[in-house]
Amino acid sequence: MSNVEPFIKTPGWLDYYDGPSRPRFRLPPDAVDAHCHVFGPGAVFPYAPQRKYTPCDAPKEALFALRDHLGFAKNVIVQATCHGTDNRALVDALKASGGRARGVATVSQDITDAELQALHAAGVRGTRFNFVKRLADFTPREVLADIAARIAPLGWHVVVYFESKDLPELYDFFTALPTTVVVDHMGRPDVTQPVDGPEFQRFVALMREHPNIWSKVSCPERLSQSGPHALNGEQHAYQDVVPFARSLVETFPDRVLWGTDWPHPNLKSHMPDDGLLVDYIPQIAPTAALQRSLLVDNPNRLYWS
DSSP, X not given: OGGGHHHHTSTTSOTTOOOOOOOSSOOOTTOEEEEEOOBOOTTTSOOOTTOSOOOOOBOHHHHHHHHHHHTOSEEEEEOOGGGTTOOHHHHHHHHHTTTOEEEEEOOOTTXXXXXXXXXXXXXXXXXXXXXXXXXXXXXXXXXXXXXXXXXXXXXOEEEEEOOGGGHHHHHHHHHHOSSOEEEGGGGOOOTTSOTTSHHHHHHHHHHHHOTTEEEEOOOHHHHOSSOXXXXXXXXXXXXXXXXHHHHHHHHOTTSEEXXXXXXXXXXXXXXXXXXXXXXXXXXXXXXXXHHHIIIIIHHHHHHTO
């Protein structure tokens, strides 16, 4: 689509990808894409030397064009590991958004109070802890606990990214955090296992027993084994992920978020169609009330209240 052409034409991007379709599902007013990223441009905002992958540039202009193309009102921009603790690209996008974006930063233990206040003024409302070993180096738990204690007085929350097999060893750490905790992508469940099986139900129990824990029901393209496909001329995207996400939306309607994960960093299997991802939403939030909670009420309460 021409309105995201600045990103699609970035050298090194997948040449066969024509851009997102226009979704058939009409998003409710004030809907929020609560998980997306900006990358670079690297010539202005260099990538971290210790990064595990190098993305193609995905500048703020392309993100805002995608926002408008899909029908979202706002974005929550999440700092990804390729920029490390250098949040300049994130802050630049937040300041350019006219109040229509909030951010989740990555900070180090030695950040000053003045630097935290500057991030808050720019629109940052959380920090991210990444426990996916192939994406991030190990950080001692006591360091992360100290960061959480520093950001709690600002009203920020902690976003955690991990894989389901690692939840048992992280459970006590997550439940001791003094903030709201938002889990990325349902804790990456193995969707070849039953939704009522022990692995996923351990995560459900975590949310049930700890009302400060939220979940993003995003990134089916990273979890699915079946992928997007067509049935009887209709798109039925990522069907094997639907039962997992829908169970969380229906069980915890006031503690779920959704986002595109644009521009889908470090995903090698296929390039998702963001329009199709939006059309996936009614499968996991089948009523107007659930859709409004997921897309409007919850993210606005967490990030703009």
